[in-house]
Amino acid sequence: MDSSSVLRALAGGALIGLAASIALVAHGRIAGISGTLGRALAGDGGLGFRIPFLLGLVAVGALTALAWPSALGAAVRSTPVLAIAGVLVGVGTALGNGCTSGHGVCGVSRGSPRSLAAVMTFMVTGGITVAIVGAQA
Amino acid sequence: MRFAIALVSGGLFALGLVISGMTTPAKVTGFLDVTGSWDPSLAFVMAAAIAVHAPFVRLTRGLRAPLFDTRFHWPTVKGLDPALLAGAAVFGVGWGLSGFCPGPALVSVGAGALPVVVFVGAMIAGLVATRLVVRAR
Numbered sequence: 001m002d003s004s005s006v007l008r009a010l011a012g013g014a015l016i017g018l019a020a021s022i023a024l025v026a027h028g029r030i031a032g033i034s035g036t037l038g039r040a041l042a043g044d045g046g047l048g049f050r051i052p053f054l055l056g057l058v059a060v061g062a063l064t065a066l067a068w069p070s071a072l073g074a075a076v077r078s079t080p081v082l083a084i085a086g087v088l089v090g091v092g093t094a095l096g097n098g099c100t101s102g103h104g105v106c107g108v109s110r111g112s113p114r115s116l117a118a119v120m121t122f123m124v125t126g127g128i129t130v131a132i133v134g135a136q137a
Numbered sequence: 138m139r140f141a142i143a144l145v146s147g148g149l150f151a152l153g154l155v156i157s158g159m160t161t162p163a164k165v166t167g168f169l170d171v172t173g174s175w176d177p178s179l180a181f182v183m184a185a186a187i188a189v190h191a192p193f194v195r196l197t198r199g200l201r202a203p204l205f206d207t208r209f210h211w212p213t214v215k216g217l218d219p220a221l222l223a224g225a226a227v228f229g230v231g232w233g234l235s236g237f238c239p240g241p242a243l244v245s246v247g248a249g250a251l252p253v254v255v256f257v258g259a260m261i262a263g264l265v266a267t268r269l270v271v272r273a274r
Contacts, residue, residue, distance in 0.1 A: 001176055001177060001178060005158065005178055006178075006181055008156055008157055008158055008178075009157045009158065009178040009179075009181035009182045009185070010181050010182075010184075010185045011156055011157070011185075012152075012153040012154065012155070012156035012157025012158070012159065012182055012185075013153065013157055013181060013182035013183060013184065013185025013186040013188075013189075014153070014185045014186065014188075014189045015149050015150075015152055015153030015156065015157075016149075016150055016153035016154065016157070016182065016185075016186040016189075017153075017185060017186035017187065017188065017189025017190040017193075018149060018153075018189055018190075019146045019147070019148075019149035019150035019153060020146075020150070020186065020190045020193075021189065021190050021193035022142065022145065022146040022149070023143070023146045024190075024193060024194065024197060024203065024209070025193060025196070025197060025200075025203055025204065026139075026142045026143075026146070026203055026204045026205050027139070027142070027143060027146075027203055027204075027205050027206055028202065028203035028205075028206040028208060028209040028210050029203075029206075029210055030210065030211075030212065031146065031150060033238075033239040033240040033243060034239040034264065037239060037243070037261070037264065038264045038265070038268050041261065041264065041265055042265075042268060046210070047139075047205075047206055048139050048140060048143065048205075049139075049143045050143075051143075052140045052141075052143035052144040052147065053143045053144070053146055053147035053150075054147060054243065055144060055147060056143070056144040056145065056146065056147025056148035056149075056150070056151065057147040057148070057150060057151045057240070057243050057244055057247075058151075058243055058244070058246060058247040059144075059147075059148065059151075059247065060147075060148045060151035060152055060155065060244065060247070061151055061155075061160075061243070061244035061245055061246060061247025061248060062247035062248065062249075063247075064151075064155050064160070064244070064247070064248070065247060065248030065249070068155070069248070071155045071156075071158075071160055071161070072155075072160050072161070072244075072245050072248050072250075073158075073160060073161025073162055073163055073164070074162070074163075075162060075235070075236075075250075075252040075253065075256075076162045076163050076166055076235070076236050077234060077235060079251065079252045079255050081234060081235070082235050082237075082252050082253075082255055082256040082259070083255050083256065083258075083259045084231075084234070084259070085230075085231040085232075085234040085235035085237070085256065085259075086231065086235070086237075086242075086255065086256040086257065086258065086259025086260040086262075086263065087231070087259045087260070087262065087263040088227050088228065088230050088231025088234070088263070089228055089231035089232060089235070089237065089238065089239065089242075089256075089260045089263065090231075090259065090260040090261060090262060090263020090264035090265075090266075090267065091224075091227055091228075091263040091264070091266070091267045092224045092225065092226070092227030092228025092229070092230070092231060092263075093224065093228050093239060093264065094224065094263065094264045094267035094268050094271065095220050095221075095223060095224030095227065095267055095271065096220065096221050096222070096223070096224020096225040096226075096227070096228055097212070097214065097220075097221060097224065099228060099238050099239045099240070100183075100232075100238040100239075100240065101150075101238075101239070101240050103225070104183055105183060105186045105187060105190060106190065107212075108183075108187055109186075109187045109190040109191040109194050110191075110194050112212070113216075113217065114212075114214065114215070114216070114217060114221055117217050117221065117222065117225070118221055118222070118224075118225040119225075121222050121225035121226050121229060122225045122226065122228050122229030122232060123169070123229065124226075124229065125225075125226045125227075125228075125229030125230050125233065126169045126229040126230070126232045126233035127169045127170075127171055127229075127233065128229075128233070129169070129229065129230045129232075129233030129234055130166050130169040130170045130173075130233045131170075131171075131172055133233075133234065134170075134173075135163065135166040135167050135169070135170040135173055135174075136163055136166065
């Protein structure tokens with residue numbers, strides 16, 4: 001990886017940390033995407049936090065598609081495989097109470113033992129999966 | 138105002154994912170591909186996000202309430218349990234298979250490309266179904 005990718009990774013990561021901090025300090029909420037989405041779909045808006053947060057997320061995606069389409073990279077698998085992967089991600093994050101953001105960023109920042117265990121677990125099974133199927137189809 | 142702050146938080150979160158390259162699935166599977174051509178970007182993203190967020194978490198310990206709510210909504214579940222580890226393991230398989238976790242998937246769905254729409258639809262189905270089953274127990 002070249003130095004510009006390192007800088008992009010660090011700058012983007014810092015923005016993610018800032019966004020999570022705004023959610024926490026302003027709304028008292030954990031910026032975990034799977035939990036925010038799951039609870040919003042269950043009709044719990046989290047006192048006006050969840051819907052606008054998710055709207056902001058998707059809206060910036062739509063703007064990126066217009067302004068910087070190459071930043072939204074191509075899928076690495078066929079669509080039927082993505083459907084299976086989507087179910088696994090949905091089931092797994094609901095059962096495990098979080099994903100890369102809720103456990104990986106917010107939970108680790110708190111030093112939560114549950115989140116540390118979750119992160120180690122999904123990185124190991126993700127690594128094993130890629131070792132078996134390869135990084136790209 | 139509350140709405141605007143939550144919208145900005147979601148937007149910044151998405152911008153961070155886009156800038157860091159995390160909306161490119163090949164970069165995520167490249168991180169999990171430890172035995173192949175490893176791409177460490179995701180580790181830099183998480184490290185930067187945690188470095189920014191952790192001080193804010195500490196800061197909230199001295200606050201009685203967030204700006205727009207009466208209390209902080211910290212997770213109430215403590216300790217490790219089989220559901221946490223099983224969920225994280227299943228999530229990791231879907232993550233490794235697709236290169237998508239919930240955040241980047243929701244950002245990318247803003248572009249409206251069919252493969253990501255299918256992934257997000259399947260993810261939502263898995264998320265909602267699992268939450269219903271877990272609730273019913």
